[in-house]
Amino acid sequence: MDGFYIVTSLLKIVAVIFLVILPMVSYAVYAERRVSALIQDRLGPNRVGPAGLFQPIADAAKFIFKEDFTPATVNTFYYWLAPCLAMVPAIITIAVVPFGSTLFGVPMVIADINVGILYVFAITSLGVYGIVLAGWASNSKYPFLGGIRSSSQMISYELSLGLAVIPIFLIVGNLRLTSVVQYQIEHGWMIAPFVGDWTNLGKWLLAIPMLISFFIFVIAVFAETNRLPFDLPEAEQELAGGYHTEYSSMKFALFFLGEYAAMITGSAIVVTLFFGGWHLPGIPDGSHGWIFGLINIAVFFAKVAALLFFFMWVRWTLPRFRYDQLMRLGWLFFFEIALVNIFIVAGILALIR
Amino acid sequence: MAITVPRPKLNWRERLYLPAITAGLMITIKHLKNMIFRRTKVTMQYPEEKWDAELPEHYRGAPALVRDADGRVRCVACQLCEFICPPRAIKIIAGEIPANDRFSKVEKYPEEFDIDMVRCIFCGMCEEVCPEQAIFLRKDYAITGFTRAEMVHHKDKLLEIGGVMHGVVLKWNEKK
Numbered sequence: 001m002d003g004f005y006i007v008t009s010l011l012k013i014v015a016v017i018f019l020v021i022l023p024m025v026s027y028a029v030y031a032e033r034r035v036s037a038l039i040q041d042r043l044g045p046n047r048v049g050p051a052g053l054f055q056p057i058a059d060a061a062k063f064i065f066k067e068d069f070t071p072a073t074v075n076t077f078y079y080w081l082a083p084c085l086a087m088v089p090a091i092i093t094i095a096v097v098p099f100g101s102t103l104f105g106v107p108m109v110i111a112d113i114n115v116g117i118l119y120v121f122a123i124t125s126l127g128v129y130g131i132v133l134a135g136w137a138s139n140s141k142y143p144f145l146g147g148i149r150s151s152s153q154m155i156s157y158e159l160s161l162g163l164a165v166i167p168i169f170l171i172v173g174n175l176r177l178t179s180v181v182q183y184q185i186e187h188g189w190m191i192a193p194f195v196g197d198w199t200n201l202g203k204w205l206l207a208i209p210m211l212i213s214f215f216i217f218v219i220a221v222f223a224e225t226n227r228l229p230f231d232l233p234e235a236e237q238e239l240a241g242g243y244h245t246e247y248s249s250m251k252f253a254l255f256f257l258g259e260y261a262a263m264i265t266g267s268a269i270v271v272t273l274f275f276g277g278w279h280l281p282g283i284p285d286g287s288h289g290w291i292f293g294l295i296n297i298a299v300f301f302a303k304v305a306a307l308l309f310f311f312m313w314v315r316w317t318l319p320r321f322r323y324d325q326l327m328r329l330g331w332l333f334f335f336e337i338a339l340v341n342i343f344i345v346a347g348i349l350a351l352i353r
Numbered sequence: 354m355a356i357t358v359p360r361p362k363l364n365w366r367e368r369l370y371l372p373a374i375t376a377g378l379m380i381t382i383k384h385l386k387n388m389i390f391r392r393t394k395v396t397m398q399y400p401e402e403k404w405d406a407e408l409p410e411h412y413r414g415a416p417a418l419v420r421d422a423d424g425r426v427r428c429v430a431c432q433l434c435e436f437i438c439p440p441r442a443i444k445i446i447a448g449e450i451p452a453n454d455r456f457s458k459v460e461k462y463p464e465e466f467d468i469d470m471v472r473c474i475f476c477g478m479c480e481e482v483c484p485e486q487a488i489f490l491r492k493d494y495a496i497t498g499f500t501r502a503e504m505v506h507h508k509d510k511l512l513e514i515g516g517v518m519h520g521v522v523l524k525w526n527e528k529k
Contacts, residue, residue, distance in 0.1 A: 317381045
């Protein structure tokens with residue numbers, strides 16, 4: 001392994017985590033508060049700085065200076081471990097997501113591994129440990145119930161999450177996320193194949209099951225990230241905050257930020273799989289000049305931001321599911337639909353190839 | 354008694370939920386859009402916008418002492434307001450006006466006049482009871498302080514809020 005590769009990888013990691021993901025996480029919290037306020041005919045946080053834009057800094061300062069209280073009855077080791085486990089998987093998932101084409105000849109993906117999507121599923125399923133450990137280590141009833149709900153919910157929806165993306169990899173024939181993006185550049189986005197050979201009827205035939213896949217995947221991402229309408233693990237009204245009831249100060253903030261980081265990585269994966277990643281019709285990739293490389297990156301994160309807005313929009317529209325409804329939806333509908341969808345795609349592929 | 358809630362039979366379109374969800378999303382985005390284009394009326398942004406101009410004439414804000422046109426403190430320290438005050442927020446220590454003073458006929462003046470604004474309930478009874486029309490409820494409503502001691506308005510502060518009142522009762526002018 002040569003030095004250039006190591007240096008560029010480190011640069012990419014630092015840039016993506018500290019310049020993009022962490023600011024995006026903190027501003028997602030701000031955006032969430034602003035969007036929720038606007039939807040409810042309020043103004044939201046507008047005091048700190050122009051239009052409240054320094055609110056995340058004020059929030060962070062507040063969290064750091066709050067008392068970090070550890071209740072006497074908790075299992076201290078796991079109590080301290082849980083917030084880290086909630087934050088880390090959400091962030092390291094971004095490693096395999098291609099967030100741009102190339103910049104100065106360097107591919108804009110931290111680790112272009114050939115089992116991309118499997119890595120994503122392996123790491124995101126670790127996210128459940130943070131919540132379950134938090135619920136169990138708190139040694140308190142509400143967090144315990146939250147942890148239990150979360151574990152069953154996440155495991156249930158991981159099935160449909162995994163099954164929903166199989167059709168994509170049937171079409172692409174490769175688990176590498178960069179080749180998924182490459183396929184979408186050549187043949188059009190998965191859910192909107194307008195570019196490339198768009199007159200091909202088979203493409204449009206495939207777009208129908210892709211739309212189903214997209215719906216199931218997005219809904220499963222909602223459930224995986226514990227967002228409304230599936231935020232049962234932290235249902236404020238029933239569980240007084242759920243798994244993070246006993247947490248305070250920066251440890252609570254880590255759960256909070258972990259949820260938003262998971263949202264961002266979830267959106268990034270949805271964008272990569274269904275919305276053509278960093279591709280926008282008419283804009284060439286980074287080999288035509290560094291400015292296009294930067295535009296590609298901007299396009300990718302703009303798509304992610306649009307999807308994050310959708311997440312917030314849905315959160316402030318829909319009420320929470322009842323627990324049995326959630327399980328019914330996951331096991332009796334999405335699981336079956338995703339399974340049938342795989343066969344439909346396989347049939348169409350056999351027909352047109 | 355157990356009540357069986359009748360559940361309406363849903364048709365397939367309703368059971369799909371997607372039309373209902375889309376309708377809900379459209380409603381919320383409409384609210385967001387109206388907020389962004391400032392078509393929705395929002396609450397007054399208090400410290401920047403104030404309603405001082407729209408305060409009605411009868412508004413009952415902080416009680417204050419007034420001076421008359423000659424600059425004399427109108428209060429004659431009769432202590433009626435101290436008596437009437439329901440939360441006992443007013444404390445007056447009366448002093449005698451020296452004989453050689455222009456207003457020696459008045460006999461008494463308030464040496465100290467304290468209103469504890471932590472206690473004051475802005476009822477306006479002091480204003481109502483005052484025979485000299487010396488105490489008025491003004492339009493100051495943002496009365497703040499870091500300590501209880503700071504919240505007590507002394508005579509100087511009360512006069513500062515009150516200012517000069519022209520007209521009304523001027524019976525002491527005729528008996529100069």
